[in-house]
Amino acid sequence: xxxxxxxxxxxxxxxxxxxxxxxxxxxxxxxxxxxxxxxxxxxxxxxxxxxxxxxxxxxxxxxxxxxxxxxxxxxxxxxxxxxxxxxxxxxxxxxxxxxxxxxxxxxxxxxxxxxxxxxxxxxxxxxxxxxxxxxxxxxxxxxxxxxxxxxxxxxxxxxxxxxxxxxxxxxxxxxxxxxxxxxxxxxxxxxxxxxxxxxxxxxxxxxxxxxxxxxxxxxxxxxxxxxxxxxxxxxxxxxxxxxxxxxxxxxxxxxxxxxxxxx
Amino acid sequence: xxxxxxxxxxxxxxxxxxxxxxxxxxxxxxxxxxxxxxxxxxxxxxxxxxxxxxxxxxxxxxxxxxxxxxxxxxxxxxxxxxxxxxxxxxxxxxxxxxxxxxxxxxxxxxxxxxxxxxxxxxxxxx
Numbered sequence: 608x609x610x611x612x613x614x615x616x617x618x619x620x621x622x623x624x625x626x627x628x629x630x631x632x633x634x635x636x637x638x639x640x641x642x643x644x645x646x647x648x649x650x651x652x653x654x655x656x657x658x659x660x661x662x663x664x665x666x667x668x669x670x671x672x673x674x675x676x677x678x679x680x681x682x683x684x685x686x687x688x689x690x691x692x693x694x695x696x697x698x699x700x701x702x703x704x705x706x707x708x709x710x711x712x713x714x715x716x717x718x719x720x721x722x723x724x725x726x727x728x729x730x731x732x733x734x735x736x737x738x739x740x741x742x743x744x745x746x747x748x749x750x751x752x753x754x755x756x757x758x759x760x761x762x763x764x765x766x767x768x769x770x771x772x773x774x775x776x777x778x779x780x781x782x783x784x785x786x787x788x789x790x791x792x793x794x795x796x797x798x799x800x801x802x803x804x805x806x807x808x809x810x811x812x813x814x815x816x817x818x819x820x821x822x823x824x825x826x827x828x829x830x831x832x833x834x835x836x837x838x839x840x841x842x843x844x845x846x847x848x849x850x851x852x853x854x855x856x857x858x859x860x861x862x863x864x865x866x867x868x869x870x
Numbered sequence: 871x872x873x874x875x876x877x878x879x880x881x882x883x884x885x886x887x888x889x890x891x892x893x894x895x896x897x898x899x900x901x902x903x904x905x906x907x908x909x910x911x912x913x914x915x916x917x918x919x920x921x922x923x924x925x926x927x928x929x930x931x932x933x934x935x936x937x938x939x940x941x942x943x944x945x946x947x948x949x950x951x952x953x954x955x956x957x958x959x960x961x962x963x964x965x966x967x968x969x970x971x972x973x974x975x976x977x978x979x980x981x982x983x984x985x986x987x988x989x990x991x992x993x994x995x996x
Contacts, residue, residue, distance in 0.1 A: 760893040761894040
């Protein structure tokens with residue numbers, strides 16, 4: 608039986624889709640059978656980030672309306688045999704899929720796949736509620752901004768109310784230098800408010816912009832620091848213990864963040 | 871007058887919350903509210919009586935919401951976005967961040983304005 612993990616944040620633009628693409632690809636690179644679901648109906652992006660846009664024939668709405676079989680809509684990744692994407696519809700809106708249909712869909716996918724990664728739309732309305740309906744685990748993505756952390760806190764409350772009891776945190780786009788000078792919220796500051804387990808820290812990295820535009824997830828780029836961070840996150844999801852990587856050469860910060868992680 | 875009201879409050883029913891209140895969560899209660907957890911920014915508590923937070927209070931609280939000027943707000947770490955007691959509304963001063971003391975603090979109305987003091991159980995009884 609597979610594990611259904613929803614990637615969510617509340618606020619838009621913090622990196623849900625990038626995180627979903629990289630975690631999905633990272634898990635597939637580790638040899639697991641992975642399905643990625645884009646539930647951002649009307650604003651689909653995951654297919655673009657994965658570089659699979661031109662292969663879409665059917666989408667998630669076609670599947671729930673039974674216009675096609677589930678297998679027909681699942682797009683096989685160009686890099687991994689064991690990675691599939693179920694794209695969102697672009698011409699419909701969020702009401703096209705309800706919570707019941709998402710639960711059924713996730714239940715079907717669980718029989719076939721080891722991990723089902725759901726890319727959740729921004730917001731807390733219908734689209735969010737359907738996206739989390741079939742999930743058993745949640746990953747909350749935030750950036751070191753007060754507004755993003757506030758929304759993450761709201762989302763954690765809503766996830767807990769929906770029975771997703773222990774969501775994990777991914778802090779995206781951290782800039783070590785700015786944290787050091789006190790100009791950016793530190794991971795400690797965020798954990799102090801959110802009080803959930805830390806799954807990983809992703810540094811702000813130009814290679815993410817490049818890889819996102821190319822449709823090649825950074826997780827496959829050995830030279831990218833963000834890619835390394837996502838590889839670590841994928842490994843942690845499979846239950847491996849991976850220490851937080853050093854975000855700078857000197858190593859002082861490393862000890863600091865490792866001490867948080869070992870709590 | 872205040873003393874009289876405070877005594878009334880002591881006999882009121884109390885709601886015990888054993889969780890952290892997160893952004894967007896709101897508690898309205900016709901009595902005292904005790905939270906075993908934090909009250910995060912964006913969360914709010916409105917209570918007819920006292921509010922006690924065994925954790926960090928960072929959200930909006932309103933004690934004595936039905937007009938009880940003797941109501942108090944106590945927290946391990948008292949750093950609310952806005953604090954209201956009875957009909958008074960206060961907020962932290964703009965500008966520089968205030969460094970918080972390590973000890974619990976209590977907010978109450980004294981001579982018509984909200985004051986924040988170190989929470990001392992013995993002096994409270996006196």
